[in-house]
Amino acid sequence: MNLSSSKKTLTLAGLLCGVIAVLLASNGNPANMAICIACFIRDTAGALGMHQAAVVQYARPEIIGIVLGSFIIAVATKEYRSTAGSSPMIRFVLGVIIMIGSLVFLGCPLRMVIRMSAGDLNAYVALVGFILGIVAGIVALKKGFSLGRSYETTKAAGAVLPVLALGLLLVLLFVPSLLKFSESGPGSLRAPIALALVGAIIFGALAQKSRMCFAGGIRDVILMKNFDLLCVVGGLFVVMLIYNIANGSFVLGFDTPGIVAHSDHLWNLLGMFAVGFAATLAGGCPLRQLVLAGQGSSDAAVTVLGMFVGAALCHNLGLASSGTAKNAETGELVLGAASQNGKIAVIICIVALVVIAVAGIKRKKA
């Protein structure tokens, strides 16, 4: 079945992905992370010792599964193509920026949608920033921005990230002592490995076939008046919304404890502005980068590596924001906030994005 052929099949793919997110959230994953790409890359970076934030360390089978799912379906449907050479170092920097912006907001675009489905108004503020960032990216694209062409390369090169993902899975299953595991906090909340892995493989395969992309969904509406990709995102949102209402976790408001979010509106907005801008320049959101890396793009794989390094920087340099939580002893609400370092980093990221965008604008042929 060609999932990308009609709005109906695209919406179906989104609905199925939503069901997988619900299954993961209801079986142990942090509820409003479910299958957040930024959060889980951050956890995986922690498991590998790239940062020392003890509460967010776990080699998430979800990240491994999405890459493997995309790889398997791409090979099976002859869409695997080993390519490289489209400005890899710029893509690396874009990956770092995507992660810094995400961790100042506290979530990737996928988690933003999941938080929206739980009634978190901060996510709606972030959505405004995300859309503005995409608009900034579109302005650059319309002026002729391009990271240049990728070219076909040796077949094995495109399989490196999927093989690394498989290697990490084997280590997780058979020599877990090599990795770090959170004993408390979000990193300690885990769905069973088998469920997370199988769910993510199906999620990755569906995302590959449907071309699911959170930045692309909004970009295509603005640029082409095309709602195809937005249908996939809509499907996922609807399923998560129904789930949240059904189990009573839909709470409309700011400062909802337990969501891992903060109400620094300006920084939620600017964090996701950076993510939207960077994702549009890179040709896709964090999920799409994982999927493209799975189907053989070394350029997307470099973006993923940038996201790992960005996650490490966020926790090593105190860039990540803190989430609003209830003090366990006093029951008092402790408000989360963006950190001073995080604010400085977001500004640097936005300046860097403007430089990248301007430098990448090629004059159109007369």
Place this chain on the structure above:
Amino acid sequence: MYEVDARGLSCPQPLMMTNDALKTQTGAIKVLVSEPHQKTNVEKFAKDKGKKVTVNEIGSEYEIIIE
């Protein structure tokens, strides 16, 4: 025939280039892409605009004739 070479370019550049060509050219256009998902995107985009689309697979790449 007017040719759009979008091989190896990231989303959404192949679509933007195809759109530009359809706006400025009167006759048939040929779009070259390398990724299967770009082929599907361009093919669908042109069909949505009511065009006749023929896709030829050339090696590991695609040639899309839009008329």
